[in-house]
Amino acid sequence: MTAVLSVDHLDVAYGQVQALAGVSLAVEAGEIVALVGANGAGKSTVLRAVSGLLRPRAGRVSFEGRRIDSLSPRDILRAGIAHCPEERKIWPAITVAETLELGAYTRRDAAGAERDRRRVYAYFPRLEERRRQLAGTLSGGEQQMLAIGRALMSAPKLLLLDEPSLGLSPMLVDDLRRVILDIHCDGVAVLLVEQNVHMALDLAARAYVIETGRNVIDGRSATLLQNDALVRAYLGA
Amino acid sequence: MLDLALQFTVNGLVVGAFYALSALGLTLILGLMEVVNFAHGEFYMMGGIIAYYLTGVLGLDFFASLAIVVLVMGAFGWVVDRLLIRPLRSKDTLSTALVTIGLSIFLVNTFLLLAGTAPHKVATPFPTAPLLLGPVVINETRLFAVAVAAVAILGTHLLIHRTRLGGAMRATFQNKEAAALVGIDVERIYGFTFALGTTMAAVSGALLGSIYVAQPTVGGLVSLKAFVVVILGGMGSFAGAVIGGLILGVAESLWGGFVSSGYQDVIGFAFVILLLLVRPYGLFHIRSERV
Numbered sequence: 404m405t406a407v408l409s410v411d412h413l414d415v416a417y418g419q420v421q422a423l424a425g426v427s428l429a430v431e432a433g434e435i436v437a438l439v440g441a442n443g444a445g446k447s448t449v450l451r452a453v454s455g456l457l458r459p460r461a462g463r464v465s466f467e468g469r470r471i472d473s474l475s476p477r478d479i480l481r482a483g484i485a486h487c488p489e490e491r492k493i494w495p496a497i498t499v500a501e502t503l504e505l506g507a508y509t510r511r512d513a514a515g516a517e518r519d520r521r522r523v524y525a526y527f528p529r530l531e532e533r534r535r536q537l538a539g540t541l542s543g544g545e546q547q548m549l550a551i552g553r554a555l556m557s558a559p560k561l562l563l564l565d566e567p568s569l570g571l572s573p574m575l576v577d578d579l580r581r582v583i584l585d586i587h588c589d590g591v592a593v594l595l596v597e598q599n600v601h602m603a604l605d606l607a608a609r610a611y612v613i614e615t616g617r618n619v620i621d622g623r624s625a626t627l628l629q630n631d632a633l634v635r636a637y638l639g640a
Numbered sequence: 641m642l643d644l645a646l647q648f649t650v651n652g653l654v655v656g657a658f659y660a661l662s663a664l665g666l667t668l669i670l671g672l673m674e675v676v677n678f679a680h681g682e683f684y685m686m687g688g689i690i691a692y693y694l695t696g697v698l699g700l701d702f703f704a705s706l707a708i709v710v711l712v713m714g715a716f717g718w719v720v721d722r723l724l725i726r727p728l729r730s731k732d733t734l735s736t737a738l739v740t741i742g743l744s745i746f747l748v749n750t751f752l753l754l755a756g757t758a759p760h761k762v763a764t765p766f767p768t769a770p771l772l773l774g775p776v777v778i779n780e781t782r783l784f785a786v787a788v789a790a791v792a793i794l795g796t797h798l799l800i801h802r803t804r805l806g807g808a809m810r811a812t813f814q815n816k817e818a819a820a821l822v823g824i825d826v827e828r829i830y831g832f833t834f835a836l837g838t839t840m841a842a843v844s845g846a847l848l849g850s851i852y853v854a855q856p857t858v859g860g861l862v863s864l865k866a867f868v869v870v871i872l873g874g875m876g877s878f879a880g881a882v883i884g885g886l887i888l889g890v891a892e893s894l895w896g897g898f899v900s901s902g903y904q905d906v907i908g909f910a911f912v913i914l915l916l917l918v919r920p921y922g923l924f925h926i927r928s929e930r931v
């Protein structure tokens with residue numbers, strides 16, 4: 404099998420603080436892969452390096468066979484990777500509808516963007532009801548939907564999702580789970596970072612566990628879940 | 641008495657329109673980019689001196705000169721951002737403040753060398769004969785200058801709220817990381833915003849130079865007044881800058897007319913101190929109203 408995304412021996416530092424020391428992982432076309440680990444393990448840092456927000460010190464990131472680790476976030480987005488960041492990062496004084504429009508900022512095909520807008524509203528009917536509302540006035544759950552919708556507006560082949568379930572009620576987590584599966588069924592690969600390990604392993608075919616910037620173990624989700632010691636040690640469940 | 645008050649109010653609104661335009665430029669740079677720009681008054685001064693040079697020395701048409709001021713000062717602002725502000729973008733505000741103080745000193749002295757200390761008037765094609773509007777006297781230059789200021793303010797508002805570029809600006813200043821993630825070139829937005837703020841100051845200077853005079857040393861007071869208006873209106877607030885500018889203009893004019901022209905420039909500062917005691921974040925500080 405060939406990976407669409409492959410991350411090899413990635414080193415990333417924030418100033419003097421080394422956050423990643425040789426992390427590797429791969430995502431295949433259309434696959435859901437989970438990336439889990441304790442707080443501060445470096446999960447968000449992996450996503451930020453893949454989407455070009457951070458420059459790795461060493462290692463490589465390739466997407467569809469092309470090296471992308473020195474590209475700008477804009478070029479990485481245009482290559483087909485969208486990143487829905489930790490803590491939503493919505494624009495509080497911009498309406499729902501305009502946020503989605505800005506999600507399609509780099510697109511030239513108006514018809515395609517319109518199709519994706521309808522698709523986002525189909526995933527999240529709540530957003531359509533609130534399309535004229537400023538994003539800052541949405542509830543936490545709605546803001547999360549908006550952040551995911553915004554990322555989908557670039558029609559990505561790979562979606563990086565950073566802790567989408569954070570702060571959501573159990574009912575909303577269920578909705579979210581269904582939407583992630585829908586996105587997956589539409590052929591989009593997903594790299595899912597989650598604190599909610601059970602949801603992550605339930606959705607993902609495979610998972611990587613990292614700790615203090617290093618790979619610990621990876622494999623099929625079902626296999627990892629059977630490993631009690633592992634579940635207790637790294638998955639906090 | 642009433643007629644006189646009306647006259648002073650109109651004079652104040654005229655001056656206030658330029659305070660508003662110049663403060664709008666500063667609110668982009670200070671309120672949104674968070675650059676404490678002490679060279680703002682010098683950008684204003686350069687607009688006036690360049691317009692004087694183009695009209696008075698080269699004999700160019702007033703309108704063409706205004707267009708040249710827009711282009712030249714836009715480019716100048718972009719270069720200043722690229723060379724001086726951008727390397728300090730991730731540093732604290734004190735670093736950029738020091739750099740802009742240095743830039744301000746450099747610009748004042750450069751223009752003193754080039755243009756001398758004497759005040760210059762920007763030549764306009766309008767007749768100087770006063771127009772009577774009921775009890776109020778005004779002239780065509782003033783009317784035209786106010787119209788240009790109003791168009792510039794309205795145009796900027798439309799740019800920010802109705803265009804793709806404006807959307808990218810709002811996104812960048814509300815969350816830079818999210819803006820980068822939808823493919824907005826954040827550095828270009830910063831450069832453009834600084835250039836736009838610079839241009840607004842310069843146009844304000846060129847227009848006021850046609851009513852009053854342009855002089856290399858006016859910058860310091862202009863900067864202070866722009867800061868007053870921005871703080872009065874609320875940092876980063878568009879409506880705040882416009883209304884704050886008009887309030888300052890009218891207050892100065894009424895004070896100067898009825899009380900004492902000697903302390904005219906002090907009134908704005910007194911105003912700000914009083915206002916901040918009541919509303920510490922300015923008149924219009926609500927997040928949803930931000931540019």
Ligand SMILES: Nc1ncnc2c1ncn2[C@@H]1O[C@H](COP(=O)(O)OP(=O)(O)OP(=O)(O)O)[C@@H](O)[C@H]1O
Pocket residue numbers: 417420421422440441442443444445446447448449489
């Ligand atoms: N901007 C930063 N400056 C300095 N250090 C940082 C910065 N961001 C993250 N770090 C450090 O890098 C390490 C990895 O952080 P990262 O945010 O990637 O962890 P995470 O796995 O996403 O954690 P969480 O589950 O809490 O979101 C941590 O030790 C963190 O303190």
Ligand SMILES: [Mg+2]
Pocket residue numbers: 446447448489
């Ligand atoms: Mg994280």
